[in-house]
Amino acid sequence: xxxxxxxxxxxxxxxxxxxxxxxxxxxxxxxxxxxxxxxxxxxxxxxxxxxxxxxxxxxxxxxxxxxxxxxxxxxxxxxxxxxxxxxxxxxxxxxxxxxxxxxxxxxxxxxxxxxxxxxxxxxxxxxxxxxxxxxxxxxxxxxxxxxxxxxxxxxxxxxxxxxxxxxxxxxxxxxxxxxxxxxxxxxxxxxxxxxxxxxxxxxxxxxxxxxxxxxxxxxxxxxxxxxxx
Amino acid sequence: xxxxxxxxxxxxxxxxxxxxxxxxxxxxxxxxxxxxxxxxxxxxxxxxxxxxxxxxxxxxxxxxxxxxxxxxxxxxxxxxxxxxxxxxxxxxxxxxxxxxxxxxxxxxxxxxxxxxxxxxxxxxxxxxxxxxxxxxxxxxxxxxxxxxxxxxxxxxxxxxxxxxxxxxxxxxxxxxxxxxxxxxxxxxxxxxxxxxxxxxxxxxxxxxxxxxxxxxxxxxxxxxxxxxx
DNA sequence: AAAACATCTATTGTATACAATAAAGCACCT
DNA sequence: AGGTGCTTTATTGTATACAATAGATGTTTT
Numbered sequence: 001x002x003x004x005x006x007x008x009x010x011x012x013x014x015x016x017x018x019x020x021x022x023x024x025x026x027x028x029x030x031x032x033x034x035x036x037x038x039x040x041x042x043x044x045x046x047x048x049x050x051x052x053x054x055x056x057x058x059x060x061x062x063x064x065x066x067x068x069x070x071x072x073x074x075x076x077x078x079x080x081x082x083x084x085x086x087x088x089x090x091x092x093x094x095x096x097x098x099x100x101x102x103x104x105x106x107x108x109x110x111x112x113x114x115x116x117x118x119x120x121x122x123x124x125x126x127x128x129x130x131x132x133x134x135x136x137x138x139x140x141x142x143x144x145x146x147x148x149x150x151x152x153x154x155x156x157x158x159x160x161x162x163x164x165x166x167x168x169x170x171x172x173x174x175x176x177x178x179x180x181x182x183x184x185x186x187x188x189x190x191x192x193x194x195x196x197x198x199x200x201x202x203x204x205x206x207x208x209x210x211x212x213x214x215x216x217x218x219x220x221x222x223x224x225x226x227x228x229x
Numbered sequence: 230x231x232x233x234x235x236x237x238x239x240x241x242x243x244x245x246x247x248x249x250x251x252x253x254x255x256x257x258x259x260x261x262x263x264x265x266x267x268x269x270x271x272x273x274x275x276x277x278x279x280x281x282x283x284x285x286x287x288x289x290x291x292x293x294x295x296x297x298x299x300x301x302x303x304x305x306x307x308x309x310x311x312x313x314x315x316x317x318x319x320x321x322x323x324x325x326x327x328x329x330x331x332x333x334x335x336x337x338x339x340x341x342x343x344x345x346x347x348x349x350x351x352x353x354x355x356x357x358x359x360x361x362x363x364x365x366x367x368x369x370x371x372x373x374x375x376x377x378x379x380x381x382x383x384x385x386x387x388x389x390x391x392x393x394x395x396x397x398x399x400x401x402x403x404x405x406x407x408x409x410x411x412x413x414x415x416x417x418x419x420x421x422x423x424x425x426x427x428x429x430x431x432x433x434x435x436x437x438x439x440x441x442x443x444x445x446x447x448x449x450x451x452x453x454x455x456x457x458x
Numbered sequence: 459a460a461a462a463c464a465t466c467t468a469t470t471g472t473a474t475a476c477a478a479t480a481a482a483g484c485a486c487c488t
Numbered sequence: 489a490g491g492t493g494c495t496t497t498a499t500t501g502t503a504t505a506c507a508a509t510a511g512a513t514g515t516t517t518t
């Protein structure tokens with residue numbers, strides 16, 4: 001089998017390992033496995049219906065993604081995120097995804113632009129009714145749009161590092177707390193980003209993306225870190 | 230055993246796994262395992278004197294650090310780095326380590342400043358004789374200085390991500406190609422960085438660090454990517 | 459009674475045996 | 489002769505058994 005350049009560095013676990021990774025990760029994201037909780041390999045093995053070997057594989061991957069901490073001879077613990085951690089995550093994501101936008105401006109193809117535009121259009125429809133926005137569709141299209149941008153940036157390492165930031169529980173939960181107005185502005189950013197990319201203006205694209213991420217951070221703060229608490 | 234906050238996310242492999250990781254990584258860095266080369270678990274096992282299980286652990290960690298690519302059901306391959314990859318590495322390192330410098334400016338302790346100053350002084354001695362600089366000492370002190378800065382930034386995630394950038398073969402080899410003048414300027418940057426941190430000037434510290442990393446990138450380019458090939 | 463030590467137990471780390479998979483080689487068919 | 493499909497084989501993936509480790513518990517000693 002040929003090793004394609006675009007696969008480089010992509011962590012691909014095999015059946016049982018991938019299954020375990022997905023299950024444990026999901027439990028962490030939805031809170032079933034609480035921050036600080038100790039994860040015993042045996043328990044996870046029976047939970048996932050596989051042996052301890054792929055569980056260990058999965059735990060190492062989750063540790064690389066900072067979902068858990070593995071302490072030798074002691075086990076794995078679910079990580080928790082202080083307000084400071086969260087600020088870091090958004091700041092770094094702003095820098096790196098801004099850089100991705102800048103790179104993409106001079107590399108993106110027509111096809112990729114079309115995909116991003118289609119995603120923005122889909123979001124437009126999903127949020128058309130302010131009373132009951134289609135959050136599922138929003139999340140899916142949002143994900144596609146950002147993934148396409150990262151792909152257009154065409155940097156394996158950038159992609160890998162960004163992957164470690166955008167999959168965080170904290171980031172995933174953010175969008176679910178958006179108000180209709182927030183959703184509107186978010187997609188306005190998307191549209192402006194596409195315009196900047198079409199114009200081939202890397203500086204504009206980067207600035208728009210940085211604003212987009214920082215706006216998201218403030219939404220998160222208001223929702224989960226109210227001033228008096 | 231208590232889980233200390235500063236350990237969070239730190240990948241700590243146990244005896245056999247750590248041994249395997251270190252051995253394989255070293256072979257990649259010094260070129261004994263060439264880019265593109267396929268790594269067979271059985272061979273690595275006998276090379277490292279352990280069984281396949283810790284080898285697999287080590288390979289997954291090496292994949293997380295982008296030293297190798299693991300393709301399911303096919304094996305691991307040593308990654309290679311195109312000029313574009315290398316540019317990415319340095320650009321991202323500039324952004325992230327610049328951010329670390331900025332954060333450190335308002336958080337660094339006197340002790341940490343002392344350590345950085347001592348490192349800079351040690352480098353000063355090591356490069357005092359332009360005819361035969363003490364590269365070993367330079368590398369060790371340089372490493373201590375940068376590690377101390379990252380620690381002073383006090384961000385687990387930032388530390389983790391930077392760790393993935395500064396340990397690259399490409400980065401490690403760069404310093405060995407420095408001319409005496411390059412070494413001098415490099416340590417001038419270090420001293421200026423310390424001054425900026427002492428002054429608590431995050432913007433200055435960040436700018437100095439960005440310059441420092443970009444200067445290193447140009448040195449690398451001149452040494453390994455001459456204009457005509 | 460408190461502290462230090464030894465033992466015990468729960469859990470992770472490692473090795474090995476077996477299963478699944480995919481590439482390679484060969485035969486067979488067209 | 490060339491290509492397609494099967495068989496073979498080399499290699500990775502998974503499970504399980506065993507070893508090592510660290511924490512807990514209970515005992516002993518001062």
